[in-house]
Amino acid sequence: MDEWFLQTGSGARFDWGPVGAQRLALDVACLVVVDVLSFTTSVTVAVEAGTRVFPYPWRDESAAAFAEKLDARLAVGRRAATRDSPWSLSPAALRSAPFTPRLVLPSPNGSSIAAAAGDSTVVAGCLRNATAVGRWLARHGYGTPDRPVAVIASGERWPDGSLRPALEDLLGAGAVLSALRRQGDAVLSPEAAAAAACFEATPDVAATVAACASGQELTVGGFADDVAIATEPDVCDIVPILTDGAFTAAG
Numbered sequence: 578m579d580e581w582f583l584q585t586g587s588g589a590r591f592d593w594g595p596v597g598a599q600r601l602a603l604d605v606a607c608l609v610v611v612d613v614l615s616f617t618t619s620v621t622v623a624v625e626a627g628t629r630v631f632p633y634p635w636r637d638e639s640a641a642a643f644a645e646k647l648d649a650r651l652a653v654g655r656r657a658a659t660r661d662s663p664w665s666l667s668p669a670a671l672r673s674a675p676f677t678p679r680l681v682l683p684s685p686n687g688s689s690i691a692a693a694a695g696d697s698t699v700v701a702g703c704l705r706n707a708t709a710v711g712r713w714l715a716r717h718g719y720g721t722p723d724r725p726v727a728v729i730a731s732g733e734r735w736p737d738g739s740l741r742p743a744l745e746d747l748l749g750a751g752a753v754l755s756a757l758r759r760q761g762d763a764v765l766s767p768e769a770a771a772a773a774a775c776f777e778a779t780p781d782v783a784a785t786v787a788a789c790a791s792g793q794e795l796t797v798g799g800f801a802d803d804v805a806i807a808t809e810p811d812v813c814d815i816v817p818i819l820t821d822g823a824f825t826a827a828g
Contacts, residue, residue: 587766588721589757591750594732594740599693601727607698607719609753612731613745614791615668616687617701618807620817620824622668623680629823631681632688640683649679655800669802686731691819699819702753706813711756713816713827720763728753744789751776783808
């Protein structure tokens with residue numbers, strides 16, 4: 578692949594979706610997945626509670642078999658949650674659900690990106706823990722040309738399966754990149770710098786996410802609490818790292 582598509586020479590890079598993740602993973606040491614509404618937000622909520630979260634790229638019958646193999650609970654779609662199966666992709670539902678030590682969290686966006694990361698270290702980032710993630714990356718030397726990191730905005734899907742760039746994920750990725758740059762030595766690619774600038778130039782990120790297409794979709798559908806949790810700025814100091822197939826809190 579032509580090196581300019583890898584943003585070679587920059588320590589902190591930015592791209593979209595599973596394809597962008599798969600390509601940049603060829604040339605980075607760490608990959609940060611950002612899926613604000615709601616995969617990585619849900620990961621932070623669950624890991625805060627002490628749950629190990631196993632990402633899974635498909636929401637089909639194979640997910641149930643995967644969860645059974647791991648002796649884990651399976652998170653279902655928001656509208657599929659029941660009293661007997663209260664765990665879902667909804668961060669609000671996860672916050673109120675009974676504790677489970679192991680949870681399989683299917684997501685065609687965030688989980689697919691985690692699966693595309695290859696040998697790179699995988700971190701779950703969102704608006705709730707952006708500063709903590711930036712601090713952790715800097716502490717471990719990520720963000721320099723010798724130890725590059727890619728921040729991947731998940732986006733959503735159009736009905737035909739193609740990527741729909743999502744404003745909330747651009748802002749979440751920009752928040753992580755902005756936090757990393759504030760720590761000192763990060764060298765941002767033009768793509769990463771533009772994402773950081775978008776976040777920094779947005780005066781009210783929570784209101785913007787609530788008013789954007791994805792935020793309105795969830796609010797009208799009865800999941801305004803999910804949007805509210807996803808836009809809690811820097812309330813979480815936990816940095817979920819993918820270890821042995823599951824997201825757990827970094828030491």
